[in-house]
Amino acid sequence: MTAPYSRSAAITLLAALILAGCSTEKTPLKKGEKAIDVESLVRKKMPASVKNRDEWAQIIARTFESQKLAPTEENVCSVLAVAQQESNYQADPAVPGLNKIAWQEIERRAAKVHIPALLVHTALKIKSPNGKSYSDRLDAVKTEKQLSAIFDDLIDTVPLGQQLFGSFNPVHTGGPMQVSIAFAQQHTRGYPWKMEGTVRQEVFTLRGGLWFGTYHLLNYPASYSGPLYRFADFNAGWYASRNAAFQNAVSKASGVKLALDGDLIRYNSREAGTTELAVRKLAGQLKMSDSEIRSQLEQGDSLSFEKTDLYSDVFKLAERKSGKTLPKALLPGIQLESPKITRNLTTAWFAKRVDDRRAKCMAQN
Incomplete structure (x- = not known):
């Protein structure tokens, strides 16, 4: 069950426009990937027990087309894996109690x-x-x-x-992917169907839940080595896995123990949070002022953060101190909290569970 998406509300208008602009060109295929017919693959991969498979297939195919997503088996199986985990392929799943x-x-x-x-x-x-x-x-x-x-x-x-x-x-x-309604309300650009009601109401339809859920999962640029970290980001917020790895590097370089939760700054406050304060301890070695540190940390909700001097220099300091190469992505250490959750679950549990489902989907003939 996905936890409320707290960081999405903090994405700046400029960043949102930049990220939205990324969907205007089709995502290129990776080396070795083959383009597939999305609609046919969805029909093939979904369980026969799902009676409206044709509707799912048509909606997901149109979603990939409208969002200019690479039509690959991995991407299709990633969407299906999240939907299976979150709702067992139900548009509006019942919640016990x-x-x-x-x-x-x-x-x-x-x-x-x-x-x-x-x-x-x-x-x-x-x-x-x-x-x-x-x-x-x-x-x-x-x-x-x-x-x-x-x-x-x-x-x-x-x-x-x-x-x-x-x-x-x-x-x-x-919806079937349990997407954040706040996220959907901020990312309506390119939605291919006419909404009869509000964005909130559209999220609870099969088409809306799949479109916005797929957008949240796949429609942002990331340099991850595999889909596992996108699944973690789906639960914790865009770039949470990349940012957790950066927090780990900050901790190694500064000696300050940090919660690896992917939140680099307090987005609704100018007051410095624990990660920002830890980075400030490195200001002399980084040759950066507090304001420069803050400005670059504010790019933590976009791919551009990886191009900043702060990002590269913190990793250099941390790897020099630890004597080894550090990971550029880590599963965030977040405890899932929601009235709907009755077990002790984490973002890492969610990501691994979904990745297992994706792997089974891809292995299915």
Whole structure:
């Protein structure tokens, strides 16, 4: 289950435009790769138990075409592996105990603004726009699409809903790939279908969930040696694996122990975070001011960070000190936290599990 995508909200408009521009030219094939017919391969690789395989095949083929993605077996199997892991090929998967999770979130927010739970439960017995009470809808809710619609109605029509949530719908992810809704809202350029409703609502459709999920997984340039790190990035945010490796180098060079989480700066604050403070300890050796360090760290959400003096010089210092070549990508050490997650899971677990599914897909004849 994918954790909320916290870093996407911090991508600057300039970076977003640059990255969006990357999709205007078709991604080239790697050495030894062969172009395949995406639609035919999806039909072949998906389990026969998936009744709407033709629809999946058509949507994924159009997604690859509109995003100018390399039509390779690895890319197709990567998309299918994420969808299998996240939803078992369901457009709107049921979430066990979602009704309890929803009530807990409402009660948590009510307590935060000092509204008694009894008052909240009583208020939600009023009828919602579909004729059923909010309370009945919440008790019966099974999927995130249903829950998102309840919160949309609650926020739009009930003063209590506005008091508890403002304009913020607490359902963060959706669709067959469990893509971040915030991410989708920022990356609509090139979407090939006409949206009948909001971006949020589109994410919960099969086509929207697959298109935005594939964009998040494949439609950004990266220099990774294999898809494992893209799977980690899908869970933790673009370039999290590259940035975790950089944090490891910073730690080796500075002697400061860091959480290898892929977050290089505090994107919503000018206050320096732990990684930035550790880099500042190297300022003399790097011959950089604090402002220069900050400016280059701010490129951590793009491929251009790898071209900065900061990136190359930190690795030089770290490798000189450790006496060995350091990895340029590491699985981020992030504990997955979500009301939907009931086990002790990490980003590394997610990435490895999806990569195993990809490998099985590719081995399938």
